[in-house]
Amino acid sequence: MSAWRLRLRIPRLELHPRSIEAKQYVESPSAQLQEFLVKLGSALLSVGTASTDIQRTLKRVAIALGSPHAALIVFPTLIFVGMPDEKETRFEVAESRGGEVRFDRAARIYTIVDHATAGTITATEGIAAIDAILDAKPRFGLLVRVLGHGVAAAGVGLVLLGAEPISVLYGFVLGVLVGIAKLVVKPGTYAAILLPILTAFALALVVFAAARADLLAEPLQVLVPPLVTLLPGAVLTTGIQELAAGDMVAGSSRLVSGIAQLLFLAFGIIAALTVTGVPASIALFTSHPPLGAFQPWIGVLLFSLGIFFYYCGPRRSFYFLTLVLLVAYSGQLLGNLLVGSVFSGFFGALALTIVAYLVQSIPGAPPAVVCFLPAFWLLVPGATGLIGLTQSAAGTNLDSSTLTALVGSIVSIALGVLSGTAVYRQIFRVAPTRWGLRLV
Template sequence: MVFEDSAALRRFLLGLAEGMNAAGEPVSGIHETMVTVAHAYGREDTDFVLLPTVILVETGRGEEGRVAIRSAVNASFRFDQIAALYPLVEEAKRGAVDPAEGIRRLNEIGAMQPAHRWLLRTFGHAVLTTGLALLLAPTWQGALVAFCLGAFIGLAKLVRSPTLQIVFPIFAAFVCALAVFLLAPYIEIGDPLTLLIAPLVTFLPGGALTTATVELASGQMISGASRLVFGLVQLALLSFGILAAGTVVGVESSEYTALEVTAPFPWWTAMVGVLLFAVGNYLHFSAPASTFGWVLLALVVAYTGQQLGTVLIGASISGFIGALAMTPVVLWIGTLRHGVPSQLTFLPAFWLLVPGAAGLVGLTEAVGASQGMDDFTAALTSVMSIALGVLIGTALYRFAHHGAEELAQFHIEVPAALVATEQPPFWARMLPGTPRSFWGGRRVPEAPDAAPDARPPGRR
């Protein structure tokens, strides 16, 4: 099917790309999807330039080419919006939705109201924070403090002001650190910095840092570098808020380092923490009810893999095993008939692996405790290990799912008038995806002036 209304199609493609960007999809995945959608509408003459903040779509060639550009706003979809977006993406991949209708549905997705009321979403953020605190801060007092701070952050995040959102992470880090440092001398909360990770987890750029590393490894240098710088600046701002609170309270530099806990949690508390973390994500991000079980499965796999990695290769790069185990599972879930989009299960698992948390602790200790850059280097190693696990897990899944058809993806179509009519050599026909391949690959079209079969009748 060739869709003739190029203007509507360009706008539809822009909207799809912007929506996937708001869902946290890497630009490499967005580009692959957009090319598939354009081909489904019969527009092989479409090209894309995708960056985290700019999207360009060109249809047509030469003088007939038309370009549409969109400055991507700093939007972030909730889980219910992501769940509504990806069925539309799958329809677009088949060319099964009219672009005008697709634009209308995209606008509806952008204007969706949260499925849960503000009080339930605030409570969900508190539960999410408590679940993570049970994994990070090994005291009941610390978990209670994290619940209260999580409720405060969840309530404050309901204010939708672009201007306030710029400074709100610093303000949240300052307030949380101020409360924790004031309570630390009187309540056994464990390591103050580690406890601060729980209420600040939804501000941590762990997903951005991991996505940046994946994009850099896949050759997307501009988008990967910009995300990496953004993530590091976000960490620096959060660290500034914590250090400012420490200066106000009068915290000594040595008090930024970890403190020993006399009575740690029993082993089964970790499973309760993972369950609470899943419940908190479901409530705070207004996820559809059908996604809860899949998110919990991804969290269990990620946490189990991380703990196994701690035993096998050490805590600093244990995230590699967690990401390696989690990635094929979430991609597999996304292909099931009653599954959920992979972004819904990826994002909570990223936060559970906490690559940004390690960076925040490392940067704050490096500056506040004057320990040099060893801690921060270890934190970046943790981020790289998680990104490497995602890369290898994705590659293994795609190889198992698509087989050897990806071995011959580089192929440039030759104009029909220049296509040779002779048979390709035997070795070339052995490669999947090449013209006249034995494996059912693309067939080279006949030249328009090719002579018809001139064999005499009877000799067939």
């Protein structure tokens, strides 16, 4: 009688870390490589990519296309590229031809990055592709985009301020008007420079006048959501991120720019408050009513839908954008329960960074930078920072903890992004090649 033996075979988990070093696919650089690097860096700057990430990306492209010793310097609005065999260093000012970031344009630019780092595109082909992308018309027309801006404003009112239905409706209407103003004003003009403060002033005049006529109970529920896409949440957070990475010039310049933009918006609101004569205790009062079970989640969906249309999201990117925003908001709620509101942004930023980097490799998904911008508006520093600064300037909230809370929120979100990036890079190293993850 033979004895049966039960043999359990437990498969061994073997991890083979991949190298994150760039590979050289071309023996010698082409004459157009320097121009290609300048154009590619300028395009990445125009879609909101951090200077530190751009410099790392351009270095990988330079190595892949045959110039491992290229010298690169990237600032928030300027890029320098020096080649070993060239007598002159090329530079270019980053100025988006379409004004604001467009998600369809950003996605196509990152496709060029993928091809260039893989060595499947030449510098000449890359230059032609970038020019074609910058000249392409927006995916959606003016009407769709301005309606999308209104929907995004309504969603922000639900998520951040617990706005009442009538306030959400007013926010939608004002959001449409702000969207029209942003798309009509020509980029690079003085009107574009003054747009944030003039927009805040004009909207505040309308809202405070309505409050004076007892048409609005909480004016800030109507005023702040339409201004959300003018808030520098992403600029401030990216500046802290660059400072943490050692990029002092880029980080400090972004911080100054972001703070100045916040102050301009607050100044416009205070100026309108002075003109209308509405008491600050009424005009700038906010109660932050408790949210319902589904109200904030509906707001996130509305915000995602509006952002998708206004910023011309690529096909099928709406689903991934919504996923990242839901993850970011969920992470922030969890952080609020664990450590309080000031540092809750760390958990939201950590979660959104990992998920955004993971999903960007899925066919049809947008690059991570597309998801970062709206997520930063949804997290703490944007709307709440504007409200706190405005209330402090008007004398309705002289608590010194307001500024401390704002700075703490920005730093916590920046640390969340840095930590999430570090975690993702480790995931990239051990993940199978067939996953097709993009190195950051």
